[in-house]
Each structure stands twice: as C-alpha cells, then as structure tokens.
Amino acid sequence: MSSSQQPFRLAVIGSGPAGVYAAETLLRSAPVKSGELEVSIDLFDRFPAPFGLIRYGVAPDHPRIKGIITALHRILGRGDIRFLGDVEFGTDLTAEDLRTHYDAVIYATGALKDADLRIPGIELEGSHGAADFVAWYDGNPDYPRTWELDAESVAVIGNGNVALDVARVLSKSADELLRTEIPANVHEGLQAARTTDVHVFGRRGPAQTKFSPLEARELAHPKGLQVVMDPRDLEQITEAQWEAIKADKRTDQVVQTFVGWLEEQQRREAAGEEPTDREGGPVQRRLHMHFWHRPVEVLGEDGKVTGMRFERTRLDEDGELVGTGEMVDYDLGAVYRAVGYHGSELPGVPYDARRGVILNQAGRVTEADGSVIPGAYTNGWIKRGPVGLIGATKSDAIETITCLLEDIEAGRLSPAPERDDDAILRLLEDRGVQYTTWDGWMALDEHEKSLGAAAVDADGEPRARIKVVEREEMVRVSREGAPQPTHA
Incomplete structure (x- = not known):
C-alpha cells in the first residue's frame, strides 16, 4: 500500500x-x-x-x-x-x-422496518408496528404528525429494548416527557391519550428478558404509575432455574426487580392498602408485566382490535420453550408489536x-x-x-x-x-x-436548542431542545444558517 x-x-x-x-x-x-x-x-x-x-x-x-x-x-x-x-x-x-x-x-x-409477527388478526386496525410508533414520537419527518391514542388498554409484544421504550412512553404522562426533546405535536398527542393500562407480553420468563437492571428499574419510575405483576409468572420458575438466575449477576438483578414489585404488590393486597406509584402518589396508569405468553391471535370486531389471545408457555427440561395448551384472552384496544427490526x-x-x-x-x-x-x-x-x-x-x-x-x-x-x-x-x-451539510446541522442544532430555551417543562425549567419535525423546515434552517460549499 x-x-x-x-x-x-x-x-x-x-x-x-x-x-x-x-x-x-x-x-x-x-x-x-x-x-x-x-x-x-x-x-x-x-x-x-x-x-x-x-x-x-x-x-x-x-x-x-x-x-x-x-x-x-x-x-x-x-x-x-x-x-x-x-x-x-x-x-x-x-x-x-x-x-x-x-x-x-x-x-x-x-x-x-418492523419485523413481521405472523399471526391471525395482525392486520386489524389498531395493530401497529412498534418501529412506526417510535418514528412518530421521535419526530421522523417521513411519518404523519398525529397518532391515534384512544385505546384505554394496549399491548406491547416483546421483551427487548424497543418494547421497553414503547411501554415507557405509553406509560408516562406527557408532561414528564417535556424534559426530553419531543416535538410539540408528540406532546399534544400523548397529552390527549386515553391510555390507562399498558400490558407488556414476553414469550419467555423474567430471566430471559433482554433488559438491563437499570432499564428494568426505570419501568416503575413514571409518576402516577403502578407496576402490576402476575404471581404465576414467578411461581413457575423451577429451583434449577433459580440457581441459574442467581449465578448470573445481571439476570439476578433484573429478576429481583420483578420479585420486589410482586412482594410489594402482595403486601399491599394483604394489608388492604390502596396501590400507589413509587413515590406514594395516586395511581393514574398501570403497567402490567406478563411473562410466559406466546402470541396466538389478535382478536377483532368490525375490522378493529378488541383483544388478543395468548398461549401460556414454559421451559422444558432441556431449556426449550414449549406451549402448555392453556389459552388466555385479554381485552385490548391496540397492539404494538416490538418483535425485532428488518x-x-x-x-x-x-x-x-x-x-x-x-x-x-x-x-x-x-x-x-x-x-x-x-x-x-x-x-x-x-x-x-x-x-x-x-x-x-x-x-x-x-x-x-x-x-x-x-x-x-x-x-x-x-x-x-x-x-x-x-x-x-x-x-x-x-x-x-x-x-445539507455539517455546518447546516450545527445551525439546526442551535435552532432546536433555542426552541427549547424559549419553552419550559412541567417544572417550569427551560427545555434543552425541541426537535424540528418537518423536513422542509429542517432543510430551510440548515441551508439558511450555514454557507453552502463553493465549487467551480
């Protein structure tokens, strides 16, 4: 060379x-x-x-x-x-x-692009790819400015990072997200959302999630949110599986987070106490964590999502996931599949x-x-x-x-x-x-920061940034704010 x-x-x-x-x-x-x-x-x-x-x-x-x-x-x-x-x-x-x-x-x-989830009913109105929803709340200029959020109970299918992100955004109050760079149209859409219950479904158990310990703990952070656990999901973990969980520090920390939520939930139920959020405040929304649920069918009526059917699963002696034959139906108004990208x-x-x-x-x-x-x-x-x-x-x-x-x-x-x-x-x-150029990005970067500085979050503090959504506006700010390259 x-x-x-x-x-x-x-x-x-x-x-x-x-x-x-x-x-x-x-x-x-x-x-x-x-x-x-x-x-x-x-x-x-x-x-x-x-x-x-x-x-x-x-x-x-x-x-x-x-x-x-x-x-x-x-x-x-x-x-x-x-x-x-x-x-x-x-x-x-x-x-x-x-x-x-x-x-x-x-x-x-x-x-x-969203990976496919090949089950009956996935094409119904109210069934969405998580990647499309992420693009909306992230201000992707190629997506519509509005998103219908009129379903009270929604499902998020998946136990990866994208599923966590979607569940967290759906579970938080819109004003909490003012601390971030979300565009004005996204804040308005989330503020008008009727969602009260978010259900997260995973095919495998708590130990097989892809969450980090920090990401798992953060699920319970939103103000006004109660995390709801199903005791069966932890009870079906065998002694041998518990030993394997405790042998892996990351996995143990994640599972112990779920255990802690369940123990607190059961303590309150036994004492006849009303549920609260993590700070002791009133509950406005609930995040339901479901494990050992394999998607079977999206249920619908008149072309719209009305629920979803799952088969409960377990791990066999070889650690392979198998169905139990037990079917469980949930009433839902929307479904978000977060089963991977393509x-x-x-x-x-x-x-x-x-x-x-x-x-x-x-x-x-x-x-x-x-x-x-x-x-x-x-x-x-x-x-x-x-x-x-x-x-x-x-x-x-x-x-x-x-x-x-x-x-x-x-x-x-x-x-x-x-x-x-x-x-x-x-x-x-x-x-x-x-x-557009790098100098143009610097101009757009400063413009977005100035938009944030002129607005305030829920605590009355200036926002760090408000993201510009419209492509034409991004190009205009970029090209007007920076000289274009000169060439012969």
Whole structure:
C-alpha cells in the first residue's frame, strides 16, 4: 500500500453509528495514521440531520442516548468526514453514481422496518408496528404528525429494548416527557391519550428478558404509575432455574426487580392498602408485566382490535420453550408489536429478503452466487441483522474496514473515473437536491436548542431542545444558517 497522488475516495451511506464508526475506523487505521494512505470520505444520509437510529429510533428519555450522540458529534465535528444530508440513495443518488465518483462505498443504512409477527388478526386496525410508533414520537419527518391514542388498554409484544421504550412512553404522562426533546405535536398527542393500562407480553420468563437492571428499574419510575405483576409468572420458575438466575449477576438483578414489585404488590393486597406509584402518589396508569405468553391471535370486531389471545408457555427440561395448551384472552384496544427490526432493500444492491440484510461476506457485498462485488461494503444492522448494540457495531466496522484495506493493498479496487471532490455536489445541484451539510446541522442544532430555551417543562425549567419535525423546515434552517460549499 502506498500513498497515491490523489486520496482514496470513500462514500458511506448512512450517518448513524454504523456509518460513522466505519468512517472513523478507516481514519484511525494504521495506513491512514502513518500517512501511507490518504482518504477522502463523504457521509450521506436520507435525513437532513445526522445520527440515524440514535435520532429517530430510540426513545427520547433513553438514558444512554446523550452519550452516544456526543461521541458521534465529536467524530463528525472534526472536519475530516464530509456530511451530506437530505440525499436519498436510489433516488437522488444511485449505485452507478457512486461507482463513478468513489473508489469504494460502505452501505450502513441500518434496519428501521418492523419485523413481521405472523399471526391471525395482525392486520386489524389498531395493530401497529412498534418501529412506526417510535418514528412518530421521535419526530421522523417521513411519518404523519398525529397518532391515534384512544385505546384505554394496549399491548406491547416483546421483551427487548424497543418494547421497553414503547411501554415507557405509553406509560408516562406527557408532561414528564417535556424534559426530553419531543416535538410539540408528540406532546399534544400523548397529552390527549386515553391510555390507562399498558400490558407488556414476553414469550419467555423474567430471566430471559433482554433488559438491563437499570432499564428494568426505570419501568416503575413514571409518576402516577403502578407496576402490576402476575404471581404465576414467578411461581413457575423451577429451583434449577433459580440457581441459574442467581449465578448470573445481571439476570439476578433484573429478576429481583420483578420479585420486589410482586412482594410489594402482595403486601399491599394483604394489608388492604390502596396501590400507589413509587413515590406514594395516586395511581393514574398501570403497567402490567406478563411473562410466559406466546402470541396466538389478535382478536377483532368490525375490522378493529378488541383483544388478543395468548398461549401460556414454559421451559422444558432441556431449556426449550414449549406451549402448555392453556389459552388466555385479554381485552385490548391496540397492539404494538416490538418483535425485532428488518432491513430494507437498497436499489441496485444485492439483498437477502428473508434476513433483511445486504448479501455480504465479512462486510464485502456479494452477488447472490457469492461472488464479491469490488468496492462495495456494508456495516451494522444491514450487514448482520438487527441484533447487538454499539459495541457490536464497532466490531463490525473493524471487520469491514479490514477487508477494505486488504482489497486496497491487493489492488482489487479500480479507481473512480471522476475524482473531483466537488463533482458530487454539482451532480446533486444539477438534480435539484437541496442537500445539507455539517455546518447546516450545527445551525439546526442551535435552532432546536433555542426552541427549547424559549419553552419550559412541567417544572417550569427551560427545555434543552425541541426537535424540528418537518423536513422542509429542517432543510430551510440548515441551508439558511450555514454557507453552502463553493465549487467551480
């Protein structure tokens, strides 16, 4: 590998963690740091603002988000990665365009579509994918501004992080969320919600949840909320299973949280005391935790959700989940499935529809027959499927960038015909694309903070930020607040 007269040109599609960490991994690689390889990186996103899943796929009150945003902001703010937002791959920019202007491309578009739950009635009105709801309350500009929240009792299907986020947002009062960056339309929608009971269902037991101890404890935090446990869900845990639970610190802490809630619930019932929230206040909403429930059917009438049927489950002697044959019905007005994500196909990029990923080998994009497509790579959930957290995304990036560097060293990549940095800007402008830049994001960032400073939360304190939802407004603020790049 040797330094060439012109930098190695890389395009990254997607500015969430997978895209940013892939670019950062290349910049931190030995050949680049030693000066042996000079690189030029353009980071594209379909949204006018960066950060992908972190901005549009996680609950605004999630405790770890600020830290992740800060890390990504620090990387992109250095200036050695060029951000170009509001550019839709497949429409504004094609795979052929990328081959013309870049020596290689990394697809890091994530997975934001709901995985299917194939049971009868899932298509009924009032049955929703959790990802759609998350997009609404996170202010995704591509989603409607309103969400119908007139059901008093709702179900959340799943025991992962997304299920927790959805359950927490549905369980909190709208005013509590004013401490976050939720848009005005989301606050108005949640304020008008009629929800009083949120039921969270998991196929397995309390020990098999994917919650962290902190996330489990936070479920009981909302003001006016009572957590309701079913004694049967803990009673059916065998002695051997309890031993396994106590042998794992994280699992034990999570399960003991549920045990504590149940013991307090039973103590109050035995004493004839009225239930309260965690601070002793009156109960306004209830969060029901259900384990050992396998979804069987969404029940409906006149095309609308009226309930849901489950089969109770257990673990057999081999630790496999089996049905007990006992069916249980619940009256419900809405259902949110949070059973996983599924990646979307990108135009002109080989795709595995069953797994929802780009066809690849260790990050190298391949054809259906397994042959490698030179110069095409992938990273993150669209590479491996929607599993794992930030740590896994960083490991993915190392694997993908290692393959990229090997291919550069071996001379497997053909140089792009068009090597002018500004040529891609001229192409976008010729197509009428109102792209945004990092300076534009900084302007939008300050604008959102100023909106927050001019408003107050439920405690009368200025809000940190109010997220802008409308795409046109995001683009306007971004482009008016920052000078556009100049080029010949």
